Amino acid sequence: MARIIAGIGSSHVPAIGAALDNNKTEEPYWKRVFSGFEKSQEWMRQTKPDVAIVVYNDHASAFSVEMIPTFALGCAAEFPPADEGWGPRPVPVVQGHPALASHIAQSVILDEFDLTVCNKMEVDHGMTVPMNLLFGKIPKEGHWPCPVIPLAVNVVMYPPPTGHRCFMLGRALKKAVESYPDDLRVVIFGTGGLSHQISGPRAGLINSKWDKAFLDNLSSHPEKLVKIPHIDYMREAGAEGIEMVMWLIMRGALDDKVDEVYRFYTVPASNTAVGHIILANRAKASKRKPAVKHKRAAAQTKVERIRS
């Protein structure tokens, strides 16, 4: 049985990608941001997930205004980085996991979440920036450490799906993953936010108090967060801060009780408050059942260790 072992929340500020691609990570301004992810990268190296589901939004790259799917699941074998106007980011092509992705599509649609299935899709900074923050910088010729299933959410055109809807989709994703026969350890990313507004005369808005309260509630009181109406996100966290609903998909895909492994928050990166959290499902509850089945995975890990 596959299972979701942890959730990761992370901003996906495009300037972070640009700083990485242009080797600015050692500049004090950017070092402040990147140093907050060093522990996360260490955690990721140790966790070694088999698959990552990345919930993100496209920014006028793969999707234009011609078609605006609310939830779009990437079922392709690979996802090339999109040209966002400066050439594609110099990161490896993202390998998908078509078998698990189509299983998820089937399960989730029958669970009444009407996903759009994408068998061809380019991915922009919304996805590749958080991947860099957690997996580190990887040259274009290299490989991301695990296959990825992109889940693109419309948060560009109002209204995006409600926080509650997002949380419930997370629940459906959890059920879908847990009904997949192979032993896969899956992590799920919720990306975007935190508070920021990049449009209009109110651009530059940051609300650290809001962000902190959101992070505080995410681990133990997500039921409070799912009730937040869109108007409150936009008023308090900025017109583009509404991206934060995507974190609730991640949270919905986790168990009710989770442990906060790590948290980082800094202002600003470009125009945005950078937020990051790692929430892990408690090992006991999820370990017991697949203990036997996991022998194979454990054996594989051992083999890998011997090899390396």
Next chain:
Amino acid sequence: MAREQHDYDDIPGTFVFDAERSRQGYGINMFCMSLMQDANRKAFKANEAEYLKKFKLTPEQTEAVLKRDYNRMLELGGNIYFTAKLGATDGHSFQHLAALMTGSTQQDYANMMLGGGRSVEGNRSRSGRNRPSKFIAGGAGKAARAKPKAKAAKAKSKIKSKPKSKSAKRK
């Protein structure tokens, strides 16, 4: 046809890109999207007004694009992720656009961001709805008790008791 009124029209300095604006601004956004290709950027730069004709903009939309009036573009249905492509075509950084939209110099805008950004206080509402969201206030209150943060709590109550008399200035 007058624009339908929504709760979010009360947020100051904000043009929410909703389904209605998405429809109205289709031409602006498709024009901006076309600028992803170098040949189109060149054609646009060679004759802006002529190039824009392909996208069936209204005269107001055309004027806003030609004048690089970014706020007006948003008001008429442009979306920031799209209009940013026009800024990039002009060789501007995003921060330059942000400064333009906020009516400040790029340096002032950059300094504001470094200083923690624009405060939400006084920027929540055109009609004086300046109380913080109850959803977050509840959670923050609990957390504030755990870690003594009396200052934050005090600031909050101050806002509550202060009768904001900013009158709604909407037509």
